[in-house]
Amino acid sequence: MKITKIETIALTVPLLRPAVIASGSASTGFHVLIRIHTDAGLIGLGEASPIASTDADTPGSIVEVISKRIAPRLAGCDPRRMQECLALIYTAIPGNQCAKAGVDIALHDLVGKALGVPVYQLLGGRCRDAINVIEADIWIDTPEAMATMAKEAASRGVSAFEIKIGKDPAVDLRRVAAIQKAVGPEARLRIDCNEGYAAGTELRVLRAMEALDLVYIEQPVPRWDIDGMRRLADALDTPICADQGAYTPQDVMRLLSCGAADLICIKIPKSGLFHASTINAICETAGVRCTLGSMLPLGLGAAAIHHFAIAMRNVDVEMGGVYGSPLDYFVDDIVQTSTVAADGAIRLSDAPGLGVSVDEEKIARYRRT
Helix, strand or coil: CCEEEEEEEEEEEEEEEEEEECCEEEEEEEEEEEEEEECCCCEEEEEECCCCCCCCCCHHHHHHHHHHHHHHHHCCCCCCCHHHHHHHHHCCCCCCHHHHHHHHHHHHHHHHHHHCCEHHHHCCCCCCCEECCEEEEECCCCHHHHHHHHHHHHHCCCCEEEEECCCCHHHHHHHHHHHHHHHCCCCEEEEECCCCCCCCCCHHHHHHHHCCCCCCEECCCCCCCHHHHHHHHHHCCCCEEECCCCCCHHHHHHHHHCCCCCEEEECHHHHHHHHHHHHHHHHHHHCCCEEECCCCCCHHHHHHHHHHHHHCCCECHHHHCECCCHHHCECCCCECCCCECCCCCEECCCCCECCCCECHHHHHHHECC
């Protein structure tokens, strides 16, 4: 079996409500559907879902990088020689992590289909049968509006909340307190500053937030400020989690060697299944737990996250929860079947690959022209 071509389709799907974080906002999700075609007729499906305010990738750059740099390298390769193909993907061009991750996901789907096994089997097999702790992102707004948003999510069975802050420290404290009051003390609350704070100047407000029994504090300072991350990790009792500073295995090695992170947030759409597995192994070796972020993918990206979560023992799905259905965030999805069951739990079948297929009518509807 040989790879014949890689197809890319840029998509835009509106969000149910604007996603506002410290570094920017969005009312529409931008995605790239990726199809790896083979001479055997099998097609691997993947997705890239860059976020403009946090990632260097754009839908246009992803299409360009895949068509001009990655696809020519993979043409004629046997996808079952996964390590060889993955090396070609990740050395094709510096950076451009979302483009690489999307092709990585499609390669895993393709090889799973070729071997007749689900992707989680390629990652080492199941370590859990289902995931019941689903998370919700609470976007920056007034304290009252954020509390209402969290209460609505809790009514759907959500028990883990990622509270977006980082714009105004004084108001941020009121935001988190209002959400805790709305959802109760048993809910798992974590804050995500999205690089919005400056180390040393916001330590007081973060210390005040610790009284609200936070699970962890995510990326409080800019990704380049490793020393600032280390100072906060030393000063605070609440674990410090690295996200934007932890794209690659090399990033994670630097963070852990400096004591700059107590947890690592793995995001499949930015690291791919291959690098995510490597990051998880590095962390497990160092005795550091991992959590899972999302970057708001559609159903293909969500399925990749779910396979990873089902397979990786060192990923703490209870601590922060796991991204559930894209329909909690978007007006629509592009997959025909979901990896999230009707009761809200994540359950995966034994279907080969990611176990999901796309709706061609919806691809045509949301195709970006």
